[in-house]
Amino acid sequence: MATATRTASGSEPAAAQRPLTAEPSHEIDIHQLSKSFPHAAGGEAQHILREVDLTVQGGEFFILLGPSGCGKSTLLGLIAGFVSKTSGRLLVGGHEVERPGPDRAVVFQQADSSLFPWLTVRENVEFGLRMKKRKAAERRAVSDRYIGLVGLAGHEDKFPRELSGGMKQRVQLARVLANDPAILLMDEPFGALDAMTRRTMQRELVRIWRDTGKTVIFVTHDIQEALLLGGRIGIMSPGPSSRISHIYDVPLAYPRDLADPAFHELYARVQGHFDE
Numbered sequence: 266m267a268t269a270t271r272t273a274s275g276s277e278p279a280a281a282q283r284p285l286t287a288e289p290s291h292e293i294d295i296h297q298l299s300k301s302f303p304h305a306a307g308g309e310a311q312h313i314l315r316e317v318d319l320t321v322q323g324g325e326f327f328i329l330l331g332p333s334g335c336g337k338s339t340l341l342g343l344i345a346g347f348v349s350k351t352s353g354r355l356l357v358g359g360h361e362v363e364r365p366g367p368d369r370a371v372v373f374q375q376a377d378s379s380l381f382p383w384l385t386v387r388e389n390v391e392f393g394l395r396m397k398k399r400k401a402a403e404r405r406a407v408s409d410r411y412i413g414l415v416g417l418a419g420h421e422d423k424f425p426r427e428l429s430g431g432m433k434q435r436v437q438l439a440r441v442l443a444n445d446p447a448i449l450l451m452d453e454p455f456g457a458l459d460a461m462t463r464r465t466m467q468r469e470l471v472r473i474w475r476d477t478g479k480t481v482i483f484v485t486h487d488i489q490e491a492l493l494l495g496g497r498i499g500i501m502s503p504g505p506s507s508r509i510s511h512i513y514d515v516p517l518a519y520p521r522d523l524a525d526p527a528f529h530e531l532y533a534r535v536q537g538h539f540d541e
């Protein structure tokens with residue numbers, strides 16, 4: 266069996282992984298968190314998550330890895346405040362999560378459903394700032410920064426229909442970043458992209474994370490993606506009644522090298538976990 270960090274209580278990530286801007290207010294603390302959904306036909310409730318324990322420190326890049334249907338999106342939705350818990354505790358920055366808040370933003374797999382098709386790239390990115398009634402000059406400065414950060418400079422006046430899938434995903438990311446949430450909750454954000462675009466986006470995301478020091482929780486069922494991105498990887502057991510059964514530290518420097526024997530070794534350990 267793989268030697269993993271058994272505790273879900275937040276071991277220190279390797280110093281190399283820790284961005285300079287880590288803040289306690291960006292920390293997520295989950296204790297004995299359970300979620301059940303009522304059965305559609307009125308039968309017994311479905312226990313999706315049972316007594317999940319997890320601490321994610323401010324500025325960490327944490328991966329939730331698990332088989333399809335185990336409850337990864339549900340856990341992300343609970344942290345986002347879109348899904349209400351059945352029992353347990355879920356704290357962000359020391360405060361119990363009761364609803365969505367500006368400190369947490371979700372990036373979904375399909376950018377199409379989150380972008381406004383009638384707004385340009387710049388208008389999409391500035392949307393949240395406009396809602397907050399920020400002045401035009403400030404909106405412009407912020408949108409310039411994040412459009413640049415995601416590599417879309419020169420595309421500001423295009424509409425979503427004029428963009429590729431990868432570009433739309435970048436707009437979604439820039440829009441989320443422009444609102445400056447402390448925590449990015451990413452639900453298989455690159456799952457619909459072709460392999461090359463996906464690889465580029467993974468690299469960009471690591472760069473953005475290191476530049477901004479945000480806490481990232483990233484859902485995937487792809488072990489390679491998990492190892493390319495994460496400082497720690499939380500493995501969810503198959504549902505029902507899923508929990509985080511193991512946490513792996515990824516003590517590899519960025520950018521991760523697919524040809525690195527240490528990468529292969531860790532891949533095999535994580536894979537072996539699923540083969541058990």
Ligand SMILES: Nc1ncnc2c1ncn2[C@@H]1O[C@H](COP(=O)(O)OP(=O)(O)OP(=O)(O)O)[C@@H](O)[C@H]1O
Binds near residue numbers: 303332335336340486
């Ligand atoms: N609103 C809901 N009502 C009832 N059951 C739900 C609801 N949302 C999710 N579920 C159930 O919870 C379980 C976990 O779903 P979830 O989407 O969280 O899994 P996942 O690990 O993200 O899956 P995937 O990797 O396939 O996206 C599934 O059995 C799903 O049918």
